[in-house]
Amino acid sequence: MSMKRSVLYKTLGMVLLTAGLSTISSCEKSNTKSAESMGTQSMSTAVAGENKSGEALSGEELYARDCQVCHSMRPPAKSAPPIVGLASRFRTVYGNKDDAVAAMVSFMKAPDAANTSLGPQAIRRFGLMPAMSMPDEELEKVAGWLWDQYDPNFVPGGGYR
Numbered sequence: 001m002s003m004k005r006s007v008l009y010k011t012l013g014m015v016l017l018t019a020g021l022s023t024i025s026s027c028e029k030s031n032t033k034s035a036e037s038m039g040t041q042s043m044s045t046a047v048a049g050e051n052k053s054g055e056a057l058s059g060e061e062l063y064a065r066d067c068q069v070c071h072s073m074r075p076p077a078k079s080a081p082p083i084v085g086l087a088s089r090f091r092t093v094y095g096n097k098d099d100a101v102a103a104m105v106s107f108m109k110a111p112d113a114a115n116t117s118l119g120p121q122a123i124r125r126f127g128l129m130p131a132m133s134m135p136d137e138e139l140e141k142v143a144g145w146l147w148d149q150y151d152p153n154f155v156p157g158g159g160y161r
């Protein structure tokens with residue numbers, strides 16, 4: 001290998017190494033950032049989230065950010081009842097969106113076994129949901145979105161028609 005070429009390879013190696021390191025450190029930065037924003041969420045001064053264009057997050061985006069980690073859309077369940085099951089249950093219990101949304105919002109702020117709209121077996125199976133420290137506007141939006149996920153083909157208990 002000529003001198004020139006080995007110098008070239010060494011330089012290239014350094015460049016790649018530096019690029020690799022900076023990728024790692026930017027990953028660490030973004031992890032820190034999400035940990036920080038999760039910390040903010042657990043305080044009472046919750047700030048409404050925005051997407052990349054600076055618009056308020058939609059109900060679906062809020063679900064992806066704050067609920068999906070526990071609630072799958074459909075069975076099988078993760079660590080909480082799936083969304084279609086909840087939509088079906090709230091429809092049965094309340095019959096109208098306004099009352100269902102109000103019940104969901106007050107439950108999400110302060111989950112309490114005495115206030116559940118599900119049967120006692122849900123809390124026995126999954127444990128009590130943790131409180132969501134989100135602004136009221138976001139709680140209302142995500143609850144309204146949840147109500148809209150009602151699927152008439154879903155059979156409570158897990159299956160589909």
Ligand code: HEC
Pocket residue numbers: 062063066067068069070071079080081086104107108111115116117118122123126127128129130132142143146
């Ligand atoms: C850390 C896991 C977790 C997260 C995150 C979570 N939930 Fe839950 N959720 C649960 C569990 C467990 C239950 C079932 C037990 C209960 O009702 O408390 C539940 C129950 C519910 C219920 C029924 C409440 C009732 O009347 O008993 C609603 C509505 C709900 N979740 C909506 C949401 C929404 C919307 C989000 C996101 C903003 C969310 N959850 C985030 C775990 C979670």
